[in-house]
Amino acid sequence: MMTSGMFTNWFLPGIWVTIQVTVLSAALGAFIAFTIGYLRTSRLWIVRFLSGAYVEIFRGTSALVLMFWMFFALPLLGWQLLPMWAGVSALGLTYGAYGSEIVRGALAAVAPAQREAGIALSFTPMQRFRRIELPQAWPEMIPPFNNLLIELLKGTALVSVITVADMTFAGNLVRLGENKSAPIYSLLLVLYFIMAFAITRGMRVVERHARAGVGQAPPKKGLFSSRKAPVDNLTPADAASTGGTE
Amino acid sequence: MSWDWNVVEDFMPRFWDGVLVTLQALVMGSLIAFTLGLFWALAQRSRRRWVSWTVSGVTEFIRSTPLLVQLFFLFYVVPEWGPSMSPLTTGIIGLGLHYSTYTAEVYRAGIDGVPTGQWEAATALSLPTAHTWRAVILPQAIRRVVPALGNYVVAMLKDSPMIAVIGAFEMLGEAQAYSNETFTTEAITVIGIAFILIAYPASLLTRALERRLVR
C-alpha cells in the first residue's frame, strides 16, 4: 500500500512525535491547570482577576491561531521558537486554561464544611489545600481530564500545519509521494482512535485507584465515557460529572 | 516591537473577506451539526440494537479523531469515489459532521433530563409516541440544551481556521497568506485579537442564556 521507505522514514517517527507532543503539552497543561485553578480560589482579588483573565484570554482564542502567531509572528519580532516548542506551548497554554476550569470546579464542589473542619484543626490554608481539598477533588477531576486529554490528542494534529513532522504531517507527505490518499488517511484516523481509546482505558485505571485511595466505590463500567469538547462554560456540576449537560 | 497601522489598514479588505468565509462556515456548519446531532441522538435510542450500536460506534470514532485529518479525508479521499466538493463546502461538511457528534451527546443528556413522569403522563393520556416526542419531550429537552449548543458554536468558531488547510481562506488563512507576502506580523495579531473579541462576548451570551433557560 505504501513503499516501506516512506513508512519507516516518516510515518513511524511521526507516531513517536505525536506521542511526544501529546505528553509534553499535557504536562505543561496540567501544570498550568493546577496553578491557575488554585490561584482562582485566592483571597486576593487581584490574583483572582489576573488568573481569571488568563483563562478568558486563552479560552477565547483558538489553539491554531495561537500556534500560528507563535510560529509566524514571534520570529519576526526576533523570538525564534522551534516549531515543536511553538506547538507544545500553544497547546499547553490553551488546554491548561480549560483544565484550570476543571480544577476550580472540582475544588468548588468540595463541601464548605470540610474547609471549616480544616480551620477548626488549625491547618494552614496551604495544608488545607494539599491534605483535604485536593485529595477529595482529585477523583472528580479525572473523567473531565480524560475528555480534555483526548481533545488535546486531537489538537496535536495541528502542529503538522507549522511543519512539525508528526503523523498527520507524515500522512500528508505520503499522500504527495504516493499520490494515493485513501489508505494513509484511513490509517491515520484509526491510529488516532486507538490512541484515544488507550488514553480512556488508562484514565479509567487512574480513576479506580484514585477513588479507592479516598474510600469511594469504583466508577461505573462502560467501553467509553460520554464525552464533550472543551466548551466555555464548565459549571462546577459539569466539571464534577461526565454526563449531564443541563 | 514595531506596529504599523498602515499594514493593518492594508490588510483590512482581506480581513473582511476572511470574516465572510468564517461566518458562512460557522452558520452552515452549525445547521448541519444541530440537525444531524438530533438525528444521531434519536437513532441511538432506537430499539434495533444494530442501529443504536452502529450509530454509537460511528459517532465515538468521529469524536475521537482530529477534525484536521477528517478534513483531509473529505477533501482528498472522498472525491476518489464520490463527488468533488469545493474547499468551503468540504470545510462546512467537516465542521458540521464533527460537531454533530458532540451535539448528539447534548441532545441525549437533554432528553434523559426530561423527568420520567412526563413520559408516564403522556402514556396515561394515550398520546401516540410520535406526538409525545414532538409535543412533550423535545420542547422540554431543547430548552435545556440551547446554552450547551451555543457553547459548541463558540467551539466551532475556534476550530474554523482549520478549513484553511484545504484551501478555504477564512480569517486565519487570509492573514497568513498576507503575512507571507508582506513579511509583517500585524495581520496574525489582528486575527488573534479578533477571535477574542468575537469569542468572549459569545461565551458571555451563552452563559446568560444558560441562566435564563435552564430551570
Next chain:
Amino acid sequence: MSVENTPSTAAQEAANPAVDGSELIRFENVTKRYGSNVVLDSLCFDVASGKHVTLIGPSGSGKTTILRLLMTLVKPDEGTIKVAGEYLSHEERNGKLVPAGERHSREVRKKIGMVFQQFNLFPNMKVLRNITEAPVHVLGLSKDEAEQRARELLELVGLTDHLDKYPSQLSGGQQQRVAIARALAMRPQVLLLDEVTSALDPELVAGVLDVLRDIAHSTDITMLCVTHEMNFARDISDDVLMFDAGHVIESGSPEKIFSDPEHERTREFLSAVL
C-alpha cells in the same frame, strides 16, 4: 461565670468579681451583624476554666454564632474575644489593637477544639488518619506519638476496631465519636460542641452523649455546647445560658434554670422543648 447583656459599666464591673484571671473565654461587648440583622448585641460573658457551659435558646438566637466566632469562621463587628488571656479576634501591633491576621488566629485557635453537627470527617482519610493528621502536621508530633494518642482516644470513644475504615463505612453515631476523638487529639483547653446529636438517628444519640458525659466527668476540659438535649444539658452543665435575640436573658445552674426559671421567655422556650 458572669453575664452581662447590656454594655458594661464600671459599677457592674465592680459588682462582678468573677474577673479574677481564671476565665478561659471572655467576650467583651461583642456585636455581630449580618446585614441589618443583629445576631449578637454587645454581648459580654466569661467562661471559667474547667467549667461546662451550655447555651440554650430558640434557633436564630445567636448561639451557633458564638461557636463560629470562637472558631474564627466569622469575625466580630465590634468588641473583642479573649481565649486564655490572649486576644483571638484581634492582635496587638505597635501597642494598637488590630483585627487578627490568619497566623495569629491560628495560634490562639489551637487551644480550641470543635465538634460539628454534621461531623465533617475527612472522607478521603481512614479513621486513624483523620485523627492523626492535624497533630502531625499542625502540632508537629511524630507519627508514632500521634497514632499512640489516636488509639487511646479511640478506646475512650469505643471504636478501637474501626481505625482502618473510611468514614463512609461508619454509622453517623460512630462518625461523630471519631470526630470527638479528632478534636480531643489536639489537646484543646476548650471543646466546642455544636448540636452534636441533631444529625443523628434517635437510636444513635445515646452512645454519643455517653461518650461526652464520660469526658465531661473524667477530664478538666472546658466545654461550651449548643444543644437541644435538655437532659444532657442538665446532666453535664455547671452553668446554662439562655439566649434570645442576641442577648443572654438568663443564666444560672441547670437546677435553677430548668426547674425555676425567672424569665418569661425561658419558661416559654423550656415548655416548648421539654
